Amino acid sequence: MTDKIGIVGAGLVGSLLGISLKQKGFDISLFEKRKDPRKTKIHEGRSINLALSRRGILALQAVNIFDKIEPLLIPMKGRMVHDVKGELTFQPYGNEGQHINSVSRGRLNQTLIEELEKSGVLINFEHKCERVNFEDSTLEFLHGKKEKFDAILGTDGAFSVVRKQMQQLDRFSFSQHYIDHGYKELNMPPLNDDFAMKPNYLHIWPRGSFMLIALPNQDKTFTCTLFFPFEGDISFNSLIDKDGILSFFDSYFPDVLSLIPDLEEQYQKNPASSLMTIKSCPWHKNRTLLLGDASHAIVPFYGQGMNAGFEDVRLFVEMAEKMNWEWQSIPPAFSSARKPDADAIAELALNNFIEMRDHVGEADFLKRKELEAKLQDAHPEEWIPLYSMVTFSDLSYSEALRLGKIQQKVLDGFLDEGSDKCSYDKIIDRFNTLKKRESNINFPSR
Amino acid sequence: MTDKIGIVGAGLVGSLLGISLKQKGFDISLFEKRKDPRKTKIHEGRSINLALSRRGILALQAVNIFDKIEPLLIPMKGRMVHDVKGELTFQPYGNEGQHINSVSRGRLNQTLIEELEKSGVLINFEHKCERVNFEDSTLEFLHGKKEKFDAILGTDGAFSVVRKQMQQLDRFSFSQHYIDHGYKELNMPPLNDDFAMKPNYLHIWPRGSFMLIALPNQDKTFTCTLFFPFEGDISFNSLIDKDGILSFFDSYFPDVLSLIPDLEEQYQKNPASSLMTIKSCPWHKNRTLLLGDASHAIVPFYGQGMNAGFEDVRLFVEMAEKMNWEWQSIPPAFSSARKPDADAIAELALNNFIEMRDHVGEADFLKRKELEAKLQDAHPEEWIPLYSMVTFSDLSYSEALRLGKIQQKVLDGFLDEGSDKCSYDKIIDRFNTLKKRESNINFPSR
Numbered sequence: 001m002t003d004k005i006g007i008v009g010a011g012l013v014g015s016l017l018g019i020s021l022k023q024k025g026f027d028i029s030l031f032e033k034r035k036d037p038r039k040t041k042i043h044e045g046r047s048i049n050l051a052l053s054r055r056g057i058l059a060l061q062a063v064n065i066f067d068k069i070e071p072l073l074i075p076m077k078g079r080m081v082h083d084v085k086g087e088l089t090f091q092p093y094g095n096e097g098q099h100i101n102s103v104s105r106g107r108l109n110q111t112l113i114e115e116l117e118k119s120g121v122l123i124n125f126e127h128k129c130e131r132v133n134f135e136d137s138t139l140e141f142l143h144g145k146k147e148k149f150d151a152i153l154g155t156d157g158a159f160s161v162v163r164k165q166m167q168q169l170d171r172f173s174f175s176q177h178y179i180d181h182g183y184k185e186l187n188m189p190p191l192n193d194d195f196a197m198k199p200n201y202l203h204i205w206p207r208g209s210f211m212l213i214a215l216p217n218q219d220k221t222f223t224c225t226l227f228f229p230f231e232g233d234i235s236f237n238s239l240i241d242k243d244g245i246l247s248f249f250d251s252y253f254p255d256v257l258s259l260i261p262d263l264e265e266q267y268q269k270n271p272a273s274s275l276m277t278i279k280s281c282p283w284h285k286n287r288t289l290l291l292g293d294a295s296h297a298i299v300p301f302y303g304q305g306m307n308a309g310f311e312d313v314r315l316f317v318e319m320a321e322k323m324n325w326e327w328q329s330i331p332p333a334f335s336s337a338r339k340p341d342a343d344a345i346a347e348l349a350l351n352n353f354i355e356m357r358d359h360v361g362e363a364d365f366l367k368r369k370e371l372e373a374k375l376q377d378a379h380p381e382e383w384i385p386l387y388s389m390v391t392f393s394d395l396s397y398s399e400a401l402r403l404g405k406i407q408q409k410v411l412d413g414f415l416d417e418g419s420d421k422c423s424y425d426k427i428i429d430r431f432n433t434l435k436k437r438e439s440n441i442n443f444p445s446r
Numbered sequence: 447m448t449d450k451i452g453i454v455g456a457g458l459v460g461s462l463l464g465i466s467l468k469q470k471g472f473d474i475s476l477f478e479k480r481k482d483p484r485k486t487k488i489h490e491g492r493s494i495n496l497a498l499s500r501r502g503i504l505a506l507q508a509v510n511i512f513d514k515i516e517p518l519l520i521p522m523k524g525r526m527v528h529d530v531k532g533e534l535t536f537q538p539y540g541n542e543g544q545h546i547n548s549v550s551r552g553r554l555n556q557t558l559i560e561e562l563e564k565s566g567v568l569i570n571f572e573h574k575c576e577r578v579n580f581e582d583s584t585l586e587f588l589h590g591k592k593e594k595f596d597a598i599l600g601t602d603g604a605f606s607v608v609r610k611q612m613q614q615l616d617r618f619s620f621s622q623h624y625i626d627h628g629y630k631e632l633n634m635p636p637l638n639d640d641f642a643m644k645p646n647y648l649h650i651w652p653r654g655s656f657m658l659i660a661l662p663n664q665d666k667t668f669t670c671t672l673f674f675p676f677e678g679d680i681s682f683n684s685l686i687d688k689d690g691i692l693s694f695f696d697s698y699f700p701d702v703l704s705l706i707p708d709l710e711e712q713y714q715k716n717p718a719s720s721l722m723t724i725k726s727c728p729w730h731k732n733r734t735l736l737l738g739d740a741s742h743a744i745v746p747f748y749g750q751g752m753n754a755g756f757e758d759v760r761l762f763v764e765m766a767e768k769m770n771w772e773w774q775s776i777p778p779a780f781s782s783a784r785k786p787d788a789d790a791i792a793e794l795a796l797n798n799f800i801e802m803r804d805h806v807g808e809a810d811f812l813k814r815k816e817l818e819a820k821l822q823d824a825h826p827e828e829w830i831p832l833y834s835m836v837t838f839s840d841l842s843y844s845e846a847l848r849l850g851k852i853q854q855k856v857l858d859g860f861l862d863e864g865s866d867k868c869s870y871d872k873i874i875d876r877f878n879t880l881k882k883r884e885s886n887i888n889f890p891s892r
Contacts, residue, residue, distance in 0.1 A: 171720050175621030
């Protein structure tokens with residue numbers, strides 16, 4: 001008899017997981033608390049876009065649907081850094097030909113849902129999971145409806161109901177940590193029927209304790225996102241009235257002010273949303289397993305939230321197949337194998353906020369970037385910058401973090417000595433020595 | 447008009463808080479979900495005892511009730527370390543005359559409740575708080591009963607309902623982290639109508655990855671607590687059958703085996719309970735504030751959980767008095783002032799587990815202890831060992847942690863050089879230099 005799999009949450013990760021497991025021949029039931037997104041208008045004030053990169057693409061290719069997603073993408077070759085005078089500096093993300101991809105969350109989700117339905121899975125919309133019985137793997141919904149499964153997969157996001165049920169259990173470790181900053185989205189309309197700024201970049205206005213970024217949309221708008229402290233002298237809390245808003249943007253983002261005519265209205269109308277990291281351990285109870293944001297939500301500063309969730313799906317299906325789909329043993333195995341990577345990308349994402357809002361505008365940072373680019377040119381197999389390991393490879397996040405820390409140590413040492421005296425070979429030698437020496441040190445899993 | 451204060455939870459911290467605020471003239475309502483403990487028999491299988499020390503005593507003295515508590519105490523002058531052969535080594539906790547005090551949680555709580563009632567506060571037992579309305583400071587109970595207050599204080603312990611309500615709010619950071627070990631209590635009966643072991647010590651059987659401790663009770667029994675991994679080769683999970691239990695105790699704790707006749711029955715009957723650290727931030731919303739375990743539960747290995755909670759009460763009342771009892775401003779002020787200390791004692795408590803179960807039996811540890819004792823003799827004002835700063839002083843926990851780390855660095859350096867070459871003056875000089883140099887570094891608050 002075909003195993004019955006219940007999936008809670010038809011967001012990005014849940015839909016991809018449904019497609020993948022359906023292809024493996026399972027009987028899939030997908031439950032989503034919201035209405036069918038195809039029947040509701042995507043709210044224009046919050047056209048969230050995401051950055052799809054290597055790990056996400058690999059997962060989409062694994063189920064042969066990347067060709068359906070590709071038309072939705074706008075490549076971004078690197079950071080376009082705006083200084084306070086509006087001067088631009090280009091910082092490529094990787095080698096020639098490497099780029100990340102701006103994509104609308106709404107359109108991506110709709111496309112995945114369509115592919116899911118084409119494969120024969122019907123989604124139960126407006127089905128809010130109320131309770132999970134972990135003993136007999138039963139999902140309970142409003143009005144007392146119950147359904148039993150061979151395995152339950154919780155892909156219901158950062159505020160996961162499945163995880164909240166696990167939180168009631170003894171010995172379930174959990175943390176939700178909010179950062180001091182929040183974000184507010186502002187839409188930049190087209191100018192003369194074209195993009196108001198060059199489209200193939202992630203635009204960024206680093207201003208030390210805060211920053212603005214902009215990603216292109218297919219309708220030739222940009223979604224600008226202000227990452228800003230909630231409290232303090234310069235914060236969402238203090239910047240409220242129209243004159244204040246205009247003079248703030250005039251001081252820090254003059255070029256943006258000129259390109260968003262209704263900026264102060266949008267600022268006042270759009271909400272300031274909070275940002276958090278969620279960790280949990282273990283990710284499973286019996287035959288129920290959490291994947292994606294439900295077990296490990298991260299801050300958005302490395303552009304890896306969705307990519308990590310999609311990679312969860314690819315790695316989970318690979319592991320489950322190797323384990324002959326034994327639903328009792330897969331959840332603990334996946335939880336302990338993947339948890340260190342989730343912790344690593346959570347740490348990397350928090351660190352990258354400081355890099356984006358502050359360091360990208362600094363001379364030292366540029367000098368280091370330049371040295372790293374030269375190292376990679378001279379030793380392309382041996383020196384891959386951290387950003388590239390995370391974004392353009394499928395090396396585990398925890399190994400990328402480990403190598404990145406060693407790279408930083410090596411570069412610190414050589415930059416202290418004065419870069420004139422540096423020989424690239426010496427740097428690579430030192431890196432390779434440390435890489436081997438420290439390779440037995442495990443990452444603490446929390 | 448007298449301010450109305452609602453306190454949720456009549457455990458140790460809630461009762462002491464009630465006594466203290468009643469003395470200041472407020473109108474106190476105390477709600478407790480359990481039945482009156484004076485009307486229920488204390489369950490003998492789980493006669494939890496705690497270690498009352500300086501900080502707790504100071505808080506009891508501040509409300510003039512320490513003389514009521516003192517008769518309940520059994521002084522413990524130091525650790526009595528049992529090796530596998532049953533050989534004993536005494537390690538004093540502090541100077542001559544310094545000791546910690548074994549006390550029964552149940553008796554202590556009953557005494558506090560009696561003092562509270564004598565002061566004119568009646569406790570509403572069997573009142574389970576169901577909801578807190580943070581906007582108008584209203585508590586809601588079963589059957590729809592509601593009551594509005596000028597301030598609400600949540601002292602309802604590690605599984606606090608008040609905190610769970612706060613967890614629903616945006617930007618409330620929270621973590622619950624379970625450690626790999628749990629604990630099981632075993633009761634050691636009197637021998638020939640007297641204590642079966644010397645009473646004025648905390649007995650400890652350090653065995654590396656696990657340990658047993660025993661604290662004396664006034665009925666001449668000892669409560670022994672086995673701290674043991676939940677999983678693995680030697681764990682609660684694997685040690686189940688009678689023969690296994692007996693042969694395990696015979697190998698690791700032979701002297702205990704001979705003093706607890708029904709050991710295997712107790713082991714099989716008594717539960718293995720889990721241990722966790724809880725952190726939250728902030729500790730307040732509007733006029734509602736969490737105190738004690740509700741905001742910062744810790745593992746028991748420094749014997750500071752109750753002492754930290756009692757110190758919360760003393761510091762809170764002192765601060766509130768200085769702030770003229772302005773209930774709108776006190777909660778955020780207390781939360782941000784006290785949070786670094788709660789984080790510090792959480793860290794110290796986790797570290798002390800490794801010291802207790804492992805290091806206390808090691809030669810290096812004893813050598814260091816000896817050196818520290820000599821340093822303290824030679825410079826009693828300048829070198830106070832970490833354990834004494836935590837246990838026998840009211841220095842803030844965060845400052846104790848900071849100084850303890852510097853002490854460790856200084857001792858590491860000198861022990862590396864060979865202790866023969868050490869001059870105490872040199873160590874003190876080095877300590878004082880680092881103490882000043884690093885005094886501007888704040889502890890990360892999480």
